[in-house]
Amino acid sequence: GGVDTLETQIGQVSATTTAATLVAGGTPAEPAPQIDKRYGLGRAAHPEEIAAWDVDILPDGRGLPEGSGDVWTGEEVYVDYCASCHGDFAEGVDNWPVLAGGFDTLGNKDPVKTVGSYWPYLSTVWDYVHRSMPFGAAGTLTVDETYAIVAYLLYSNDMVDDDFVLSRETFTDVQMHNADGFVVDDRAEAEYAEWRAEPCMENCKDTVEITMRSVFLVETPPEGGSNSVMNPAKVEGLPSFTAEGPSFIPVAAPKAAEAPAPETAEVAAASDGDALLEHGEKVFRKCSACHAVGDGARNKVGPHLNGIMGRTMGSVEGFKYSDGFADANAEGKVWTTEEMVAFLAKPKSYMKGTKMVFAGLKKDEDLEAITAYLASFSE
Amino acid sequence: GPDPLITELQDWTSYTGVGVDETPYGMPISFESHVVRRNVEWLTASPISSINFTPIHALEGTITPQGCAFERHHSGAIELAKPDYRLMINGLVDQPLVFTYDDLERFPRENHVYFCECAANTGMEWAGAQLNGVQFTHGMIHNMEYTGVPLRILLNEAGADMSADKWVYVEGADASSNGRSIPMEKALDDVLVAFKANGEALRMEHGYPVRLVVPGWEGNMWVKWLRRIEVTDMAVESREETSKYTDVLEDGTARKWTWEMDAKSVITSPSPQMPIKHGAGPLVISGLAWSGHGKIARVDVSKDGGITWETARLGKQGDTKALTRFYLDMEWDGAPMLLQSRAMDDTGYVQPTKEQLREKRGENSVYHNNCIQTWYVNSQGIAENVEVS
Structure with missing residues (x-):
């Protein structure tokens, strides 16, 4: 049969593979690719291509194009393109970034990090506005519009006067407030040196108290996403811990014997028409070895089921029915929902002598779904 | 009594299943549909500029399937x-x-x-x-x-x-x-x-x-x-x-150019989304450890909030700059626990506590928080994110 043939074929294929492996056997992993070789791949970049993509601005101003913009032009452009998210006064709308103010907050809880209070380089502002803003239409601002917007942002942060004109020439005149506010990563000295030590394993503390509980509980609905709700629970009443264990056991754990029985899977109840049909399609898998339905369905072990709902029983052409269905056909009995549900619940009782080898569907939701599913296919 | 799942003929044992090519590119079975990336809407202004989270509580081993890797x-x-x-x-x-x-x-x-x-x-x-x-x-x-x-x-x-x-x-x-x-x-x-x-x-x-x-x-x-x-x-x-x-x-x-991700670990189960459902008895504590500086050399686990530590078993020897799975196989007596894990990498660096980190950096850093995480597991097996003294 087909299975035997397949197995023979697989056997042949594995024999070939084994032989190949033996030939190559013992070859160690290749060394890492050589660096000093050129492969001659790629092509020379055109100057126009480099000009189009290489638009980043370096901290010293290299890369800035010819052009200029003043504070008041900047305000107009800003209101048109930026204010809907960042606010008329760069104060930020909703969760969108605040662009101005926040001076002297960096050492506070929740520092306000703005272009004025935090950004160390003016080049970053120009570069980001020019390349990445406005959000949803990046790269559409002209050079002069960019100069103007940046001039307005500087003015909003009290860094220039209202007659200021930003250009490649005036760029280096601007002093950013937080230019000296950064240190290069010093974790190696400040932290690693101290934290590379054999850690404590026993009696590392005397007592441990729970000082804070989760602020939010998070629900994870089946459709995805999450809902976070405030956690009303308090730390009071929780045990503390010592080397002896917890100070008390609030509620005894269930013993293994009392633990709830393992759950069995439940079929989700069909909630709407689509879900009902989807569920019906799944239930139909029990029928599909013998019956076909849908485009091009033909008789198999059982008759095809296109248009079965509302049709006279035993009426599919070319199918040889049992005597019971032949009689039902002669009587003019029709497949209504009620008849179908009764049949599929207990086929052998409903129709004595039916050739259909099927025990029946036990669940009402399965019966509802399969009839709805079958009804969705016309002749 | 006898389990009907064993004594009775089940549908899946009797009827044929789905044929090949039903889903040419397969999806996880419907029973696992809860194992998905999830976002927290209020974190960001717009889902276009945002983040969601890998369901690490529900994954095992170390490889993250692309379909549920955070975005x-x-x-x-x-x-x-x-x-x-x-x-x-x-x-x-x-x-x-x-x-x-x-x-x-x-x-x-x-x-x-x-x-x-x-x-x-x-x-x-x-x-x-x-x-x-x-x-x-x-x-x-x-x-x-x-x-x-x-x-x-x-x-x-x-x-x-x-x-x-x-x-x-x-x-x-x-x-x-x-x-x-x-x-x-x-x-x-x-x-x-x-x-x-x-x-x-x-x-x-x-x-x-x-x-x-x-x-x-x-x-x-x-x-x-x-x-x-x-x-x-x-x-x-x-x-x-x-x-x-x-x-x-x-x-x-502010520190700039803080590129490396320091050694870190967390217990993924039990955890708030993975309560202990089986009561007292054998319990597998499972977690992940990693270091941007090299390989994970050791992971210790504490059940009492850091008073006593025991060394966990690594799923396999750590790979450089890759996740390492660790396990602690224990008998749970049903008493409450304060579960913590502490990673060490092959530079000898030991994952710090929240207290140690705050001492060095304050509380406004936003990034690079690799603190030791604590789960309070109560005697019902329910776990909660807590801070301890």
Whole structure:
């Protein structure tokens, strides 16, 4: 049969593979690719291509194009393109970034990090506005519009006067407030040196108290996403811990014997028409070895089921029915929902002598779904 | 009595199942439909510039399936087809070059498993225990096997100036034009220009068709939809390396260029989304550990909030800059526990407590929070995100 043939074929294929492996056997992993070789791949970049993509601005101003913009032009452009998210006064709308103010907050809880209070380089502002803003239409601002917007942002942060004109020439005149506010990563000295030590394993503390509980509980609905709700629970009443264990056991754990029985899977109840049909399609898998339905369905072990709902029983052409269905056909009995549900619940009782080898569907939701599913296919 | 699942003939034992090709590209079985990435809506202004979280509570082993690996976009995930893909190398090079996608597949390639962690992972916890779920506290991480061309091969192809004081600026093709500066030493070390993950093409949300892989360094540098590599004589100091991804310390100064992700670990089960349902008796404590500096050498677990520690069993020996699974197989007597894990890497670095981190940095850093996490497990087996003294 087909299975035997397949197995023979697989056997042949594995024999070939084994032989190949033996030939190559013992070859160690290749060394890492050589660096000093050129492969001659790629092509020379055109100057126009480099000009189009290489638009980043370096901290010293290299890369800035010819052009200029003043504070008041900047305000107009800003209101048109930026204010809907960042606010008329760069104060930020909703969760969108605040662009101005926040001076002297960096050492506070929740520092306000703005272009004025935090950004160390003016080049970053120009570069980001020019390349990445406005959000949803990046790269559409002209050079002069960019100069103007940046001039307005500087003015909003009290860094220039209202007659200021930003250009490649005036760029280096601007002093950013937080230019000296950064240190290069010093974790190696400040932290690693101290934290590379054999850690404590026993009696590392005397007592441990729970000082804070989760602020939010998070629900994870089946459709995805999450809902976070405030956690009303308090730390009071929780045990503390010592080397002896917890100070008390609030509620005894269930013993293994009392633990709830393992759950069995439940079929989700069909909630709407689509879900009902989807569920019906799944239930139909029990029928599909013998019956076909849908485009091009033909008789198999059982008759095809296109248009079965509302049709006279035993009426599919070319199918040889049992005597019971032949009689039902002669009587003019029709497949209504009620008849179908009764049949599929207990086929052998409903129709004595039916050739259909099927025990029946036990669940009402399965019966509802399969009839709805079958009804969705016309002749 | 006897279990009807055994004594009665079941549908699945009697009726035929689904044929081949029912779903030409398979999806997880419906019973696992809860194992998905999830976002927290109020965290960001718009889902287009946002993040979601890997369901690490429900995964095992170390490899993250692409379909549930966290997403972080600054201007949304874009559809960029391979025929439309171009990669430019310019700046301090002998010959500026443009590669097509097909060109990249003709360079020698390597395969490596690396973790990618967002610098903001666990960032909310600076302010104390916040969201109740390891997916939300630690889910900005994934771990995949990448296939790609070593960046040094492409730099060499263009005749780049590879002296140690040079930088490589990398930039994406999406509307955020995210760009980061990488010092030459790192660029020549282990950075990959990757086009496959876990054996298949990258997903759109992870930078299809080509992303940068910067092993051990913060996820923001793993530029997606990589379109340009520029050799420069200084750091560009782009928005993402100045106004973001810098760490404000207690005195208001900030650390910059904090690229490495320090050693970190967390217990994924039991955890708030994975309560103990079986009562007292044998219990498997399972967790993840990683270090951007090298391999995980050891993980210790405490059941009493850090008074006593015992060394956990590693699922297998740690790989460099990749997730390592650890286990503690225990008999649970049903008493409450304060579960913690503490990772050590092969540099000898020991994962710090929240207290140690706050002492050094204050509470406003946002990024690079690699503190020891505590779960309070009550006697019913329910776990909660807590802070301890």
